[in-house]
Amino acid sequence: AQSVTQPDIHITVSEGASLELRCNYSYGATPYLFWYVQSPGQGLQLLLKYFSGDTLVQGIKGFEAEFKRSQSSFNLRKPSVHWSDAAEYFCAVGRDDKIIFGKGTRLHILP
Amino acid sequence: KAGVTQTPRYLIKTRGQQVTLSCSPISGHRSVSWYQQTPGQGLQFLFEYFSETQRNKGNFPGRFSGRQFSNSRSEMNVSTLELGDSALYLCASSLALGLYNEQFFGPGTRLTVL
Numbered sequence A: 001a002q003s004v005t006q007p008d009i010h011i012t013v014s015e016g017a018s019l020e021l022r023c024n025y026s027y028g029a030t031p032y033l034f035w036y037v038q039s040p041g042q043g044l045q046l047l048l049k050y051f052s053g054d055t056l057v058q059g060i061k062g063f064e065a066e067f068k069r070s071q072s073s074f075n076l077r078k079p080s081v082h083w084s085d086a087a088e089y090f091c092a093v094g095r096d097d098k099i100i101f102g103k104g105t106r107l108h109i110l111p
Numbered sequence B: 001k002a003g004v005t006q007t008p009r010y011l012i013k014t015r016g017q018q019v020t021l022s023c024s025p026i027s028g029h030r031s032v033s034w035y036q037q038t039p040g041q042g043l044q045f046l047f048e049y050f051s052e053t054q055r056n057k058g059n060f061p062g063r064f065s066g067r068q069f070s071n072s073r074s075e076m077n078v079s080t081l082e083l084g085d086s087a088l089y090l091c092a093s094s095l096a097l098g099l100y101n102e103q104f105f106g107p108g109t110r111l112t113v114l
Helices: none
Strands: A003-005 A010-014 A019-021 A024-026 A032-038 A044-050 A056-058 A064-068 A073-078 A087-095 A098-101 A105-110 B005-007 B010-013 B019-024 B031-038 B042-050 B053-057 B064-068 B074-078 B087-094 B109-113
Touching: A003 A087, A003 A098, A010 A019, A019 A105, A024 A073, A032 A064, A032 A073, A044 A056, A044 A064, A044 A073, A073 A087, A087 B042, A098 B042, B005 B087, B010 B019, B019 B087, B019 B109, B031 B074, B042 B064, B053 B064, B074 B087
Parallel strands: A010 A105, B010 B109
Antiparallel strands: A003 A024, A019 A073, A032 A044, A032 A087, A056 A064, A064 A073, A087 A098, A087 A105, B005 B019, B019 B074, B031 B042, B031 B087, B042 B053, B064 B074, B087 B109
C-alpha cells in the first residue's frame, strides 16, 4: 500500500540550531516528492519538490531536502532555523494523478 | 497576482444540513483540487477538477460533490452533514492537470458540524 510516514509529530529546536524533518514513503515506483509548510490559519505553501535528477533539492526560505532511494526517504533540512519557521510541515508523494500527504510534523522554536 | 481565495472562512452547521463552499483559483489556473484536513486523518484528497470536469476523485462518499465553472471557480457541496465532516477544507489550484503539479493552496474553510 502507498503511504507516507513522518515519524515525528512534534519537534522543538532552538532558534539558530539546525533542523532535520524526516519523511519515509512506500510507493510502487519512484514518486514525485514534495514538502509543504502550513503556518497557523494559512493554507499550505510548497517549499520544494523532487521529480528527478540531482537528489539534493534546494527550496525556498533556506530549506533543502535529500532524496535517498535506498532508504525511501526525503528528509527536509535547514542549517539555521528562525522563529518564523514555527509551523507544521507536510511531506507528500505523488504519481499517476494521486497525491498522499503525511500526517505532518509541528515545529516549535525556542528563543 | 491574487492568491487562491475561499469563502466563507468559517461555517457552523448542524447534522443533516448541507453546505456549499467556494473556491476562486489563481488567475490562469485551470485545475482546482479539494482536500479535507482533520487532526486524526490529516490531509485527504477529495477531488480535482479541470476544464469543468472532475478528473480525479479520492475515497469519499457520494455526499461530497463538486463542480467547476467556465471561469475555473469551483464549489464543493456536502449533503446530509455528519459530525465527522467537521474539518478544514482546503482548495488548491494549479496551472495543469495532475496532483503532482505545484499546487497553490487557499487559507481554507473551517466547517464545524454540531
